[in-house]
Amino acid sequence: MDQDNNRRSYRPLVPKDKAPVFVPPPRVSLPKRILTSVACESCRRRKIKCNGLRPKCLACTKGHAECVYATEPAETRFSAIKRKNDELQKQLDNGGSSQSDLQQLFEAIRDRDEKDAVIIMGRIRAGEDPSTILRHLRAGDLLLQLHLAPETKFRNSFPPAFRMPKRLRLPDNVYFRSLVYEATFIESSPSTSSTIELHDRFRPQYLKPYSAAEVTDPRLSLIKPSEWTNVLTDDEMMRNMIRSYFQQEHQSLPFFHKDYFLEDMMNGSNEFCSSLLVNAVLAESCSFCPDTTSRLEYWNPKSLRYRFLAESRRLWELELEKEPSITTLQAAMVLNPVYNMSSMETQGLSFGAQALALSHKLGILESLPAELNQRQRHVYGYTAWCLYYWISIQYYTYVKPPHFRQPPQTPLPDPEKNAQWYEEVAFRYPRSRTMSSQDFPHLFKARCEMLQIANQVSLCMCQAKNEGESPSSEELLGLLDRYQHWLSKLSPCLQPSHIVYPVELQLHLQYHTFVMNLCEFLISRDGNTLTPEAAKKVNRASSQSRDSFVSIMLLFYLRHGYDMQDRIMTQYLSILAYMSLKQLGDRNLTLHDDIEESRGILHLAAKGISVQGGYYYLTYLVSLALQKEMSPDDLAVLYQSTVGKGEDGSTEHMRARHEETQYPIHIVSIKDRRLGNLVKEYSAMRIQN
Incomplete structure (x- = not known):
């Protein structure tokens, strides 16, 4: 009962209300994300999303960037790679090149000479198609090969009657076991399978004459010589003259640092370039002019050499009012051989004396002052060694006691560690893709070191005139040992087995000339007093140097010829000619073969001197003197291959009058007694006989 009452006391339960039904908001349908199979190259590099729109995607449009696709519109990256591979394979199957037209065009601009490169660039700028340009280039190369292939694979041949001496x-x-000998003779061998085989085995300089190469220095195309001279306005002509100077004369006798000269000439700086120096270089470069008047007739006011020399002398006089400078000294060195080779050696030697006076005034031979900057120290030190080499050569040639008892205080750097101290000249041979260059740092250092020995020999020879100071035989034999040690320590590229460039061959010619002179002096003075062992040593050295000298001269002829302008060859051709004349005059020479061998060498040397006489007036006079000593039969052979040239009376009179007006120059007031005597001695030097 109670339980029933309790249940009634509770409030009746009411059913729970139904929960409201959740109605989701209406869905907005978004467009599906477009998948981009290939991104453009710009988005790939920046690693950002690319929408793949063409021709320009959204990211590139916003960023104002160039939009480039490596694939076609409906192509995947894998498909593009496969397509390009198939195209290349098809091109190879059809005999085409694996390189694109643009790549070939780039290589053509890079490898060809400047003139061709400018023409190619002009065609590109004119809007021509690359394949069209390449087609023209290939057609032009075919014609060029038909006309020039024999020229660039050039090798002189000995005359039919020439006989190679058996003793050689x-x-x-060693010179007939060299690369240049092998390359020169294998080139003409019928067993040679192909030109490709030759080019695989030998570098271009072993297969082509040096005259076929061209100096490649971009600065030579940028200089404007007309800004430095009043003689000519034709910059292109003067650039070619200066280019020839650096390829030829500057290699054999450097008087200044080429790199500093060209840099300042290009930039208009007067620190290491001057109008006087530029005109002096151009006066020397007239040897490369095509017309004979400009080359030889230095007395003719219409000739270029006369005009450049006159301008140089005018500028020299203006230098009197200025402080001595390094460029004035360098110009004096350049003008010295110009006048010498024009048979005006009195004026030339006075320039040499003034160069020496200026060197003492500037102090370049001593320890250089600390206040000089790095460029000045470099140029002063380099010029000091150029002067040392040139003056030493002249004193040795004129059989005068050496002016320098000590070399310049600036040491010559090790070419292996500091090759930048020395200059370098690069060449390109026709149809060669690679650059060629000689090892000028080692060459320059070797020359100067050999001249230090030659100066000691020259001093001993001059002391021998005074019995109280005459050197002993042991001292002279020691100098012979120093010469031979110098040869054995040459760098590999200057060893007899590897030399090929004219200046490298001339380095060895100079060495053997020095050795022959020393041996002849020893034999003539001490021949009866030398020990049997010493006498055998001297005679062997003399004989080896004589045969080596002839061997090098014959190799020089075969590889480079004697018709290339080279003032240094006047000396060596003269030595070769007079050696042959002496042998022909030897009564012990009775065998027919020996006589014909000597005559053949005489004809080569005489022809070479005659050809060089077309470039230098002094060489022309040497040629006339040599012809007077040749027999009528030998002269007849010479005249068959050369054109005889004489000097008429009016020309001789004009030349003599011009030389009378060329007074010895001066620029430094020389008060030092030793230097004053130097000028007198130097100006008194004359080339006799």
């Missing part, structure tokens, strides 16, 4: 064909002749 011995196994111990």
Whole structure:
């Protein structure tokens, strides 16, 4: 009962209300994300999303960037790679090149000479198609090969009657076991399979004459010589003259640092370039002019050499009012051989004396002052060694006691560690893709070191005139040992087995000339007092140097010829000619073969001197003197291959009057007694006989 009452006391339960039904908001349908199979190259590099729109995607449009796709519109990256591979394979199957037209065009601009490169660039700028330009280039190359292939694979041939001396064909002749000998003779061998085989085995300088190469220095195309001279306005002509100077004369006798000269000439700076120096260089470069008047007739006011020399002398006089400068000294060195080779050696030697006076005034031979900057120290030190080499050569040639008892205080750097101290000249041979260059740092250092020995020899020879100071035989034999040690320590590229460039061959010609002179002096003075062992040593050295000298001269002829302008060759051709004349005059020479061998060498040397006489007036006079000593039969052979040239009376009179007006120059007031005597001695030097 109670339980029933309790249940009634509770409030009746009411059913729970139904929960409201959740109605989701209406869905907005978004467009599906477009998948981009290939992104453009710009988005790929920046690693951002690319929408793949063409021709320009959204990211590139917003960023104002160039939009480039590596694939076609409906192509994946894998498909593009496969397509390009198939195209290349098809091109190879059809005999085409694996390189694109643009790549070939780039290589053509890079590898060809400047003139061709400018023409190609002009065609590109004119809007021509690359394949069209390449087609023209290939057609032009075919014509060029038809006309020039024999020229660039050039090798002189000996005359039919020439006989190679038997004594030169011995196994111990190192010059006939050299690369240049092998390349020169294998080139003409019928067993040679192909030109490709030759080019695989030998570098261009072993297969082509040096005259076929061209100096490649971009600065030579940028200089404006007309800004430095009043003689000519034709910059292109003067650039070619200066280019020839650096390829030829500057290689054999450097008087200044080429790099500093060209840099300042290009930039208009007067620190290491001057109008006087530029005109002096151009006066020397007239040897490369095509017309004979400009080359030889230095007395003719219409000739270029006369005009450049006159301008140089005018500028020299203006230098009197200025402080001595390094460029004035360098110009004096350049003008010295210009006048010498024009047979005006009194004026030339006075320029040499003034160069020496200026060197003492500037102090370049001593320890250089600390206040000089790095460029000045470099140029002063380099010029000091150029002066040392040139003056030493002249004093040795004129059989005068050496002016320098000590070399310049600036040491010559090790070419292996500091090759930048020395200059370098690069060449390109026709149809060669690679650059060629000689090892000028080692060459320059070797020359100067050899001249230090030659100066000691020259001093001993001059002391021998005074019995109280005459050097002993042991001292002279020691100098012979120093010469031979110098040869054995040459760098590999200057060893007899590798030399090929004219200046490298001339380095060895100079060495053997020095050795022959020393041996002849020893034999003539001490021949009866030398020990049997010493006498054998001297005679062997003399004989080896004589045969080596002839061997090098014959190799020089075969590889480079004697018709290339080279003032240094006047000396060596003269030595070769007079050696042959002496042999022909030897009564012990009775064998017909020996006589014909000597005559053949005489004809080569005489022809070379005659050809060089067309470039230098002094060489022309040497040629006339040599012809007076040749027999009528030998002269007849010479005249068959050269054109005889004489000097008429009016020309001789004009030349003599011009020389009378060329007074010795001066620029430094020389008060030092030693220097004053130097000028007198130097100006008194004359080339006799």
